[in-house]
Amino acid sequence: xxxxxxxxxxxxxxxxxxxxxxxxxxxxxxxxxxxxxxxxxxxxxxxxxxxxxxxxxxxxxxxxxxxxxxxxxxxxxxxxxxxxxxxxxxxxxxxxxxxxxxxxxxxxxxxxxxxxxxxxxxxxxxxxxxxxxxxxxxxxxxxxxxxxxxxxxxxxxxxxxxxxxxxxxxxxxxxxxxxxxxxxxxxxxxxxxxxxxxxxxxxxxxxxxxxxxxxxxxxxxxxxxxxxxxxxxxxxxxxxxxxxxxxxxxxxxxxxxxxxxxxxxxxxxxxxxxxxxxxxxxxxxxxxxxxxxxxxxxxxxxxxxxxxxxxxxxxxxxxxxxxxxxxxxxxxxxxxxxxxx
Amino acid sequence: xxxxxxxxxxxxxxxxxxxxxxxxxxxxxxxxxxxxxxxxxxxxxxxxxxxxxxxxxxxxxxxxxxxxxxxxxxxxxxxxxxxxxxxxxxxxxxxxxxxxxxxxxxxxxxxxxxxxxxxxxxxxxxxxxxxxxxxxxxxxxxxxxxxxxxxxxxxxxxxxxxxxxxxxxxxxxxxxxxxxxxxxxxxxxxxxxxxxxxxxxxxxxxxxxxxxxxxxxxxxxxxxxxxxxxxxxxxxxxxxxxxxxxxxxxxxxxxxxxxxxxxxxxxxxxxxxxxxxxxxxxxxxxxxxxxxxxxxxxxxxxxxxxxxxxxxxxxxxxxxxxxxxxxxxxxxxxxxxxxxx
DNA sequence: GTCGGCTTCTAAACCGCTATAGCTCTTGGG
DNA sequence: CCCAAGAGCTATAGCGGTTTAGAAGCCGAC
Numbered sequence: 001x002x003x004x005x006x007x008x009x010x011x012x013x014x015x016x017x018x019x020x021x022x023x024x025x026x027x028x029x030x031x032x033x034x035x036x037x038x039x040x041x042x043x044x045x046x047x048x049x050x051x052x053x054x055x056x057x058x059x060x061x062x063x064x065x066x067x068x069x070x071x072x073x074x075x076x077x078x079x080x081x082x083x084x085x086x087x088x089x090x091x092x093x094x095x096x097x098x099x100x101x102x103x104x105x106x107x108x109x110x111x112x113x114x115x116x117x118x119x120x121x122x123x124x125x126x127x128x129x130x131x132x133x134x135x136x137x138x139x140x141x142x143x144x145x146x147x148x149x150x151x152x153x154x155x156x157x158x159x160x161x162x163x164x165x166x167x168x169x170x171x172x173x174x175x176x177x178x179x180x181x182x183x184x185x186x187x188x189x190x191x192x193x194x195x196x197x198x199x200x201x202x203x204x205x206x207x208x209x210x211x212x213x214x215x216x217x218x219x220x221x222x223x224x225x226x227x228x229x230x231x232x233x234x235x236x237x238x239x240x241x242x243x244x245x246x247x248x249x250x251x252x253x254x255x256x257x258x259x260x261x262x263x264x265x266x267x268x269x270x271x272x273x274x275x276x277x278x279x280x281x282x283x284x285x286x287x288x289x290x291x292x293x294x295x296x297x298x299x300x301x302x303x304x305x306x307x308x309x310x311x312x313x314x315x316x317x318x319x320x321x322x323x324x325x326x327x328x329x330x331x332x333x334x335x336x337x338x339x340x341x
Numbered sequence: 342x343x344x345x346x347x348x349x350x351x352x353x354x355x356x357x358x359x360x361x362x363x364x365x366x367x368x369x370x371x372x373x374x375x376x377x378x379x380x381x382x383x384x385x386x387x388x389x390x391x392x393x394x395x396x397x398x399x400x401x402x403x404x405x406x407x408x409x410x411x412x413x414x415x416x417x418x419x420x421x422x423x424x425x426x427x428x429x430x431x432x433x434x435x436x437x438x439x440x441x442x443x444x445x446x447x448x449x450x451x452x453x454x455x456x457x458x459x460x461x462x463x464x465x466x467x468x469x470x471x472x473x474x475x476x477x478x479x480x481x482x483x484x485x486x487x488x489x490x491x492x493x494x495x496x497x498x499x500x501x502x503x504x505x506x507x508x509x510x511x512x513x514x515x516x517x518x519x520x521x522x523x524x525x526x527x528x529x530x531x532x533x534x535x536x537x538x539x540x541x542x543x544x545x546x547x548x549x550x551x552x553x554x555x556x557x558x559x560x561x562x563x564x565x566x567x568x569x570x571x572x573x574x575x576x577x578x579x580x581x582x583x584x585x586x587x588x589x590x591x592x593x594x595x596x597x598x599x600x601x602x603x604x605x606x607x608x609x610x611x612x613x614x615x616x617x618x619x620x621x622x623x624x625x626x627x628x629x630x631x632x633x634x635x636x637x638x639x640x641x642x643x644x645x646x647x648x649x650x651x652x653x654x655x656x657x658x659x660x661x662x663x664x665x666x667x668x669x670x671x672x673x674x675x676x677x678x679x680x681x682x
Numbered sequence: 683g684t685c686g687g688c689t690t691c692t693a694a695a696c697c698g699c700t701a702t703a704g705c706t707c708t709t710g711g712g
Numbered sequence: 713c714c715c716a717a718g719a720g721c722t723a724t725a726g727c728g729g730t731t732t733a734g735a736a737g738c739c740g741a742c
């Protein structure tokens with residue numbers, strides 16, 4: 001309810017027209033340097049801040065970008081990954097006084113509905129799409145809504161600018177590392193195969209295992225929950241021919257898998273090596289600590305923000321930048337494969 | 342860039358004035374039921390959505406509430422708690438087409454600066470304050486900005502409406518439970534004592550231990566990080582007279598503490614019982630699973646949203662509601678105290 | 683038949699800022 | 713000395729809603 005000063009108040013104080021004040025405060029030509037200095041000074045004195053809605057109404061921007069996470073409420077909240085990305089985005093965006101409209105929804109349908117709402121209400125100037133699916137219904141909608149957007153995930157040779165990582169290469173890094181330790185039978189507890197990055201990892205494991213002459217690399221799909229991660233592990237370990245190493249698509253599932261191994265009396269890392277595709281505190285509080293792929297998620301968020309801002313400024317320029325490839329951090333959960341039983 | 346229909350377009354189609362359309366669509370008197378029906382129908386047909394900025398400018402609301410989490414970037418992202426609260430808030434708020442402006446910042450100073458920005462830019466209609474401090478500088482600012490706000494945390498007999506939980510009672514529940522198991526020496530790995538809830542828990546442990554005739558209940562303050570949680574545990578366990586039970590203010594620290602116990606060869610729960618003040622997946626993926634206080638955080642978020650909406654609608658009515666008291670969920674990390682050594 | 687009062691609607695101002703057209707004054711060229 | 717060009721400003725029209733004052737039509741009452 002505070003009586004915020006408006007541009008008109010400043011104009012009155014300085015003795016110029018509101019238009020002049022607008023010019024001055026937005027750093028555009030039309031006022032002398034002298035007048036500009038005076039206006040800027042008074043504006044600061046009066047503690048003036050632009051009224052977002054008024055600006056947005058003047059045909060221009062809402063000053064916000066949207067990020068929607070579609071998650072089963074139960075699986076929710078464990079992802080340090082997106083929290084960090086969000087943090088990186090916010091630090092970059094708030095410097096340009098953009099806000100991030102983040103919302104958690106149940107599924108992709110709700111996500112799409114939200115995009116439509118936000119777009120028609122002019123709530124956001126751009127969107128960040130994460131968790132790309134193999135045949136992603138969101139892409140059509142984005143196209144239809146004609147709103148700037150950037151994808152975060154695997155490479156997407158299509159319409160949208162993106163910040164992408166090479167999931168195949170990441171998988172190959174892990175497989176090579178495990179192969180060098182003598183592992184020949186490597187399994188993979190994957191996410192849902194509808195996700196592009198999951199599909200890519202599965203394919204990479206299969207292909208690379210073949211080309212390196214290893215046993216066929218089996219991927220078990222899950223819903224990313226700790227329960228299914230545990231179940232998948234149980235299944236794999238009770239096979240006649242259990243793997244000597246398991247790669248997990250998330251650190252939560254890796255931790256759950258570790259628990260199952262302990263429970264079954266399978267010693268980690270001596271009898272089973274575990275690698276997680278994600279890094280977070282979780283990998284460091286379990287015992288043994290988990291070997292995993294790690295990357296600077298904060299920087300990733302900042303990168304996403306940059307690309308999105310460019311896309312907003314110039315929707316025709318659709319650049320794609322590659323993000324830093326995750327690096328393998330070796331901890332206690334991996335070791336040389338036990339000699340063949 | 343989509344050419345969204347405006348109220349004027351609808352007015353033209355129906356053959357009435359824009360004002361009438363506004364009345365009709367906002368369900369206020371001034372139009373006949375017949376006309377209203379026609380207008381609503383055409384609006385739906387044309388897929389009309391209010392332009393947020395225009396609404397906000399017309400003197401009324403921004404249609405958003407703010408939630409800021411002040412966190413050290415390193416400690417960040419493990420809190421399933423706030424993610425769930427956020428989810429509960431969003432489900433309730435989006436039904437009334439309010440958005441949640443969530444932002445992560447480094448510290449309270451940045452948080453306050455953000456409140457000022459949001460308020461002066463008219464970005465939010467209300468705020469949710471979490472992590473209340475003993476002498477909280479935010480309260481003055483909220484008062485000064487004269488913006489509706491609700492606090493989430495311990496009871497606060499002051500100006501602001503709140504959704505509060507009784508941390509003392511929660512602590513007493515735990516202590517009673519442990520005492521019944523025969524534990525006489527109970528320690529507490531706390532958060533930073535600047536937080537009211539931490540201070541309250543510390544006081545409750547101390548007082549209640551005395552009144553129940555137990556050994557003095559020591560609280561070790563930390564910064565909520567896994568590292569300090571581990572360090573505190575190490576300190577406690579290497580005392581001449583180690584506690585037989587430790588209560589942790591967060592599940593992350595509890596998990597870290599569990600790791601330390603294992604490492605030191607202290608068997609959980611036989612030689613050491615562990616209780617966490619928070620519940621999340623984390624408590625279920627470690628071994629043994631952690632006994633903890635659990636509550637419906639989703640419902641809590643919904644409750645916060647309700648109270649905030651009421652405060653926005655009528656800033657003079659400052660109600661406070663008590664949230665459900667957390668319930669103790671017994672899992673594998675607690676057991677009868679070993680007989681005195 | 684006139685008047686008050688109700689319902690139902692219109693016209694117009696307004697929210698705070700941006701953007702454009704145009705006005706005034708100076709300056710320099712021919 | 714006049715005109716064109718440019719700098720520096722003002723006036724004004726939006727943006728898409730909300731909100732108020734008031735007009736028109738209809739009713740019943742006196």
